[in-house]
């Protein structure tokens with residue numbers, strides 16, 4: 816079964832707009848590793864940074880995950896557990912190929928996400944200490 820990743824969600828668009836305004840260029844819904852069938856939401860190929868903006872419900876956010884939904888909880892929990900295992904597996908495979916993975920929850924403020932990404936790809940410098 817395909818993991819549920821909805822494209823072009825509002826939180827994702829907000830982050831993309833901010834990155835674009837910072838002059839950063841990236842690929843969207845792109846496979847960091849061509850032979851691995853996993854797409855990241857935002858990909859910086861040269862810096863080898865893959866960004867995922869995970870939906871709170873489907874990816875098991877501790878604040879907004881399935882625990883807040885009483886109906887069919889077992890069914891959803893099982894799906895969400897599978898999604899989370901797949902997410903961890905994706906991270907492991909990308910790391911093994913020299914990629915850095917950054918994940919945000921959809922509830923993360925876009926400004927904070929964009930700033931973290933900019934630091935990660937080295938365009939925004941922070942003092943080391």
Ligand SMILES: [Zn+2]
Pocket residue numbers: 871876877878879880920921922
């Ligand atoms: Zn959340």
